[in-house]
Amino acid sequence: MKKFVKAEKTICILINQQGEIYYSNIDKDTAEKYLEDIHIFDHLPVDDTVSFNVQHYSMTADKVNLDNAEYYLILIQAQGNLYRYAYRDSLTGLYNRNYWEQLRSGALDTCTSPSFSLIIIDIDNLKHLNDNKGHLAGDKAIRIVGQSIRDSIRKQDIAIRYGGDEFFILLASTKRVVVKKVINRIRESINKKGKAENIHIEISTGTACSDSIHKLEKVITMADNKMYKEKNEKKVQVRQIADELKNLKQKIETVRDKLNSKVVQESNVSINKELLELSIKLDKLIIKYIKYVQ
Template sequence: MENPKSKKVLLYSLPLMIALTLLFFLSKHNYLLYHTIIEFFAIFTGLSIMLIAFTTKELAENPIFTKLGILYLFVSIVDFLHTISYKGIKIFPNWSANQPTQFWIIGRSLETLGFILLFFSPNMKKRYFSLILVVTTILSITCVFFGAFPDCFVETKGLTPFKVITEYILVILLAVTIFKVLKIKDSSVKIFQKTFVLSILLTIAGELSFTLYSDVYGFFNFLGHIFRFLSYLAILIGLVIEGLKNPVNAIISQLEDERRHLRQLAYYDQLTGLYSRNFFEEVLKKQLAITEREELFSEIIIIDIDNFKQINDRYGHLVGDEVLKFVAECINQSIRSSDIAARYGGDEFVIVLSGKSEGAMNVLERIRSKLKQHRFDFPVDISYGFARFSSTNEYRTAFEKADELLYKMKNSKKQIYQ
């Protein structure tokens, strides 16, 4: 049975392949006409990205839409200048093949800068994003018109080292951006993940093609323009399909993000990253069931930070919070993934070591050893108590015993300090 998805891909790709083949033969017959057509295709696609992004931002409710629209608006402006200044058009009679090549570098650099801002600074406000692109575009175009931009193409010699090196730098930056895109979990990017990766790969292919030509009417120049157009087209199709045709997927993905956030708030203490007290009780029930079923012993450890009130009073609550986070980090690094650790309240922590553990004292020694490596201007130490249990009925007794031992240690330390 024929795969409907494969049939759909064939339906879309066949006209595109025919169009590209016709463009190839056109480039052999009249390269200037080919270049003008492919450039206006690309400019039209870039402006379509802008229009769709701007007109559907409320519908899609995706913050990346508007930024993409802003980016491709400025890229399309530079692409237009590249097109009308191309060798043979004669709108700028005193210009050579150098200026359109300079505009090409500006356009690709602007696009790469936009990707970097989108994916490495996703929370950047739109006005700052726009300001950076506006300033970069105006300064770059001004430099070309006043002859201050570095030469990119010299007649009879071909591409300059500046142009080739810049292309390779852009390729490296785009490759790094792909890895960043693949690691992003945010739904606003994740639903376009394949789209962005494909678009960036096509852009890289175009950049590499443009490092190889010596004739502005040559094959690699033809190929580079095709790759660039396809990279725009990938973005446009991604916006239409994922942002408009499949808005439900975007909503589901956003709801999933919210669910994960709420789960994080409910299950974990926001300051220390350990389990919250409420979720600790829930996880403990499962641990107790395993302990009873497999007839194992578990151990409970209760930890309290020494002189924590004095630390807060003398150094302030911000330093106190740092101490809490540091102690939690030491605890987390000293237990196994099967053990349970929670902030029980204030400066009190609870650990339950699952069966077949190495023993509470070994864990505590490891925690105290890590505490000695503190970064504060005062000593950080803990008092503790621990007890063993093997059933739900024994747990409460073990908790009370560990709590009693903890306070005995705290009281003995107070007597020493006095």
């Protein structure tokens, strides 16, 4: 299992009143993850300097004034020779499978509610995207899904990139309406971010709930089955649409050929009326076809 490299130097992060990083002596993404992990906004001082321990780190937070504006200076130092597991997925910023395995084993002391819902998310046809647009596009799709999940859940919820294109969310609620709202928010966010990046991304989801974190295996199986059921239903729907398109295409070709064969007789008034009717029918079929393929 991978581990973070021990911090040989004190990590220094300066944030403004809105929590935005103004300066750090490490890269910004890593600094943001540190601040998130230590729940820094629960420990910011009102006036004086505060010191406290979080996980394997000693923390100091001090309010400072620079250029007539107030900032918080955060100093982070590893305690002694302690290390901690790398629980973050580098691509999405979510927790990774290492974290999940520790959670399942009971090694982690989390504030997960006794009653919870599990949401399993799988990206549809990621292999097709990788094959047609390259793995960079596939990675971008994974990042978009990860970011959409982070934007759509609360602090007490846990989001994990389990592996590849599969994500787990432990939601601190068993209410179906809450679970549905979270999934809808994730889908809407993915759609919005995907359009901005010119990538079409769809997901399949499965859910299950439990009154105990120790029943994870059963909950996973239930949610997984529902997710694959949704995937299979989509495949059936795609086949049905393909059959309908094929049927429409044949109808369009038949009407077109019949229309073309009547054109040579267009001087006849009755035929002109038939041409008009055929033309209207052809237009309707084409409009219906276009709606399917858009």
